[in-house]
Amino acid sequence: MRLGRPAAADTMCARCPGRGAGAAMSPRPGGGAGRRGSKGPARKLLCMCSLFSASPTCATLSRAGSPGSRGGGGSTTSTTPDYGEKRLPQALIIGVKKGGTRALLEAIRAHPDVRAVGTEPHFFDRNYEKGLEWDVMPKTLEGQITMEKTPSYFVTNEAPRRIHSMAKDAKLIVVVRNPVTRAISDYTQTLSKKPEIPTFEVLAFKNRSLGLIDASWSAIRIGIYALHLENWLQYFPLSQILFVSGERLITDPAGEMAKVQDFLGLKRIVTEKHFYFNKTKGFPCLKKPEDSSAPRCLGKSKGRTHPKIDPDVIHRLRKFYKPFNVMFYQMTGQDFQWEQEESDK
Numbered sequence: 001m002r003l004g005r006p007a008a009a010d011t012m013c014a015r016c017p018g019r020g021a022g023a024a025m026s027p028r029p030g031g032g033a034g035r036r037g038s039k040g041p042a043r044k045l046l047c048m049c050s051l052f053s054a055s056p057t058c059a060t061l062s063r064a065g066s067p068g069s070r071g072g073g074g075s076t077t078s079t080t081p082d083y084g085e086k087r088l089p090q091a092l093i094i095g096v097k098k099g100g101t102r103a104l105l106e107a108i109r110a111h112p113d114v115r116a117v118g119t120e121p122h123f124f125d126r127n128y129e130k131g132l133e134w135d136v137m138p139k140t141l142e143g144q145i146t147m148e149k150t151p152s153y154f155v156t157n158e159a160p161r162r163i164h165s166m167a168k169d170a171k172l173i174v175v176v177r178n179p180v181t182r183a184i185s186d187y188t189q190t191l192s193k194k195p196e197i198p199t200f201e202v203l204a205f206k207n208r209s210l211g212l213i214d215a216s217w218s219a220i221r222i223g224i225y226a227l228h229l230e231n232w233l234q235y236f237p238l239s240q241i242l243f244v245s246g247e248r249l250i251t252d253p254a255g256e257m258a259k260v261q262d263f264l265g266l267k268r269i270v271t272e273k274h275f276y277f278n279k280t281k282g283f284p285c286l287k288k289p290e291d292s293s294a295p296r297c298l299g300k301s302k303g304r305t306h307p308k309i310d311p312d313v314i315h316r317l318r319k320f321y322k323p324f325n326v327m328f329y330q331m332t333g334q335d336f337q338w339e340q341e342e343s344d345k
């Protein structure tokens with residue numbers, strides 16, 4: 001089976017009423033009304049233009065492109081023997097960038113009934129036009145689950161429709177993390193590659209004296225989880241999506257992995273016995289990764305030291321995210337308690 005060339009104009013902008021072109025919202029999947037209703041609450045919140053321009057903590061919103069995620073993460077493709085059949089992924093880790101997706105993938109790969117590629121395939125965003133023949137999925141045996149992780153899917157407007165059209169029963173996993181910390185982590189990654197970029201404080205605002213946050217900056221926009229989730233809920237029921245706490249994945253990896261295994265219908269094989277806390281790394285590490293019998297922590301690009309950010313900027317960002325976080329808690333039925341956190345790393 002080969003994928004047809006995807007339609008060029010498969011998206012359409014839904015605009016904020018009464019605002020100019022700069023207020024274009026996220027494209028609506030399928031070129032029109034979504035499958036499960038039209039405007040969701042996060043989109044409505046973003047469309048409350050007058051409220052936005054009046055509020056100093058509100059952002060100026062312009063349509064940002066799908067922020068790409070860098071690939072890899074240091075891990076290599078699985079070394080398990082290459083037998084079985086290539087299948088479309090039955091489970092995908094779709095986000096979020098800098099949420100803890102690599103840690104989750106490496107942990108679930110320790111399960112004998114899971115096969116996954118180590119690199120990020122980006123099949124449903126960057127490589128979709130290459131068709132299924134390009135597919136990089138590993139071979140799996142009957143009863144094994146094929147998985148992939150590409151964190152940029154969560155914020156790619158076309159991804160839900162594409163995944164639904166090819167794998168409508170796929171289970172989706174989203175690792176979420178306090179959006180403020182996530183934004184700083186995202187910035188830290190960019191800074192490591194481009195040390196000349198402006199400070200976080202500069203990039204975070206359209207107009208700092210007015211307190212106008214720049215939500216078109218992908219580091220900020222990715223963290224508006226409610227907005228992106230609305231896009232997915234046009235195609236997938238909530239029951240098909242698992243939200244993993246990026247914070248608990250660090251403090252209680254076995255607990256989060258129990259939920260993941262239950263969600264995937266797997267026996268709870270990855271347990272506390274698989275993890276140990278590495279003091280030097282400052283994170284839990286795997287005692288026995290899938291492709292090695294030696295204990296291994298994630299690479300240097302995971303668990304970076306973040307630059308110190310002006311506390312006033314953190315405070316403003318917290319205020320900015322709060323209504324979206326609350327909406328996200330309501331949509332998912334889970335309270336991630338990001339408002340309770342006293343300090344960002």
Ligand SMILES: Nc1ncnc2c1ncn2[C@@H]1O[C@H](COP(=O)(O)OS(=O)(=O)O)[C@@H](OP(=O)(O)O)[C@H]1O
Pocket residue numbers: 069073096097098099100101102103151184185186188246249250283284285298301302303304305
């Ligand atoms: N066990 C373990 N070891 C190391 N790091 C861990 C672990 N569990 C979660 N994390 C957090 O994962 C953050 C990176 O997230 P991702 O893997 O999703 O990043 S990426 O989008 O694939 O680049 C990374 O973010 P930073 O700390 O900002 O580097 C970590 O906080």
